[in-house]
Amino acid sequence: MTKTRQQLRSLLDAFRRSCRPPARLAPSDWASGRVVIADGLTPKWQIENAPWQREPLDTLANADAKEVVFLAPIGTGKTTFMEAGLAYLIAEDPGPTLLVGQTDDDLKDWAETRMDHVIRNTPEIAALLPEDRHKKRKMQVLFPHMSLFLTGANLSGLQSKSMRRVFCDEAWQYRPGMINEARGRLHDRWNRQFFIMSQAGTKGDDLDKSWEHSDKREFMFPCPICNTIQPWQWCNVQGYDDQSQDLITRAKSAFLKCQNEECDWRCGDNPQHRRALAESGRYVATASGLPGHIGFHYNVLCNWRKPLWEIVLLWLEVKEAQKVGNVDPLRQFIQKRLAEPWEEDLTDNRTTLVGNGYQMSEYANGQRIDEEAFRFLTVDKQQDHFWAGIRAWRADGSSRLLFYGRIETFDQIHNLSTLYKVPPKMVFVDAQYHTDLVYAACAPMDWTALHGSGQNSFPYRRPNGDVVQRPFAKFSEAQTTTGRRVRYAHWSSDRIKDILHAHRTGKAAAWDIPDDSPQDYLRQIDSEVKREIVNSKTKQSEYRWVKTRQNNHAWDVEAMQIVAALMLKIIPGFEV
Secondary structure (H helix, E strand, O other), X not given: OHHHHHXXXXXXXHHHHHHOOOOOOOHHHHHOOOOEOOOOOOOEOOHHHOHHHHHHHHHHHOOOOOEEEEEOOXXXXXXXXXXXXXHHHHHHOOOOEEEXXXXXXXXXXXXXXXXXXXHHHOHHHHOOOOOOHHHEXXXXXXXXXXXXXXXXXXXXXXXXXXXXXXXXXXXXXXXXOXXXXXXXXXXXXXXXXXXXXXXXXXXXOHHHHHHHOOOOEEEEEEOOOOOOEXXXXXXXXXXXXXXXXXXXXXHHOOEEEOOOOOOOOEEOOXXXXXXXXXXXXXXXXXXXXXXXXXXXEOOHHHOOOOOXXXXXXXXXXXXXXXXXXXXXXXXXXXXXXXXXXEOOOOOOOOOOOOOOOOOHHHHOOOOOOOOEEEEEEEEEEOOOOEEEEEEEEEOOOOEEEEEEEEEOOHHHHHHHHHHOOOOHHHEEEEOOOOHHHHHHHHHHHOOEEEEEEOOOOEEEEOOOOOEEEEXXXXXXXXXXXXXXXXXXXXXXXXXXXXXXXXXXXXXXXOEEOOOOOOHHHHHHOOOEEEEEEEOOOOOOEEEEEEEOOOOXXXXXXXXXXXXXXXXXXXXXXXXX
């Protein structure tokens, strides 16, 4: 009899769990203090740790919210936000759900290390786990009452599945068209919801278009003195302009001021005061948007755990990188810290080149320039001839052109390097055409072969395990037809030419040319412009350097000079 009662009690307990009414709590209140997370500030997710997440999370219970774009800076809890939201949906408002990430491997790692921890350790959803182990796999969980699928942002993973909700994580990384493919999985259901959570991408990309369709809600706070409602704006961070001080001292002097010019309120780098501002914040719509399209945005200044001086120091380093022609750190700061889209500057402000008071003949026998650190010989390979340039570089990123001209043979490259005393490893030869022939010439001379690439960047793993993106790849080796080994590397054509353009337009360190620069050089150096084009495959807009003249050899030779200077760290700040 006792056994029968125990069985009956177990049955009743299971019935109560299955048939309980939904909680009368907003999603943020339900998840706070309930959802167990693997990698957070506290063992359980707490809305108090990220007040900017309350309103976005509560849209899960808003039936009128059909599409939500959540633009947020890195390091402010987007991943734990997603985990808290999924836990709420599984327990309180189930329905077939698809989570889309950049790649399948990324999602597998997240599912194994983080989401599995959430599901197994949060009682309300642990009780709903399927008993059949075959219904719980790395890329899907078939709960008794709903299905959860995971896929990378690719066509094969975004076909055939019909969903009620779709979450797109870090959509700025998606290939063009993949956001629309993910959106199509909702099949126009009446109760559909489409969430995009990401840092910002590029102006005009699919992510930006989705943001433009929303009501663009900005996280704002009231000034403690004048009560002006205002967003956290970078232009209101001031106090770091004294260039006589070192960067850290300048950064520690920064403060946030009220945008009301008549108000003298300031907030220094005080975490308690900055937290109070965040806790007083609320989202304010700044546009009308399409019906049911909601947008949320905030930047790193809201996060009181990130010291203000560290943020300002990053900005000062950005400005230092710009001085040597590197705009990548600026792009990263805008996209990752401010969570705003990067917009290409297509202004062509090149002026007529004028010599810098020296003759090529002054360096014709290998004479060094003052404070010279390195010199490179870069060679653009043509069908039956070459164009070559030699530039000497100082440690501060300034440089001086010593030679430019047409040569006919590989032997002349060797003679030129000998005459101008360029070490063999500092000779870089374009190998995009006649690759085998170039490799065979480079191998015995210990020259480096280079390949221009349409790829935007190349991953590089630092010794501490961090992965950064560079505009050139690590050196690789290939075997020539004669059996010798040759050193080669790829470089990002558009990113390198962005840096070259900064040098050409005087936005970087001194980039000198001789008074007697060859006419070929002057005609060829301004042979490309950056334009918005439509990719023939993806049908999406892109910004690319395109030819305006057939002969762009000087431009390519100088681009390879930038590659060499980056590799030797003469131009700093290239890792992002």
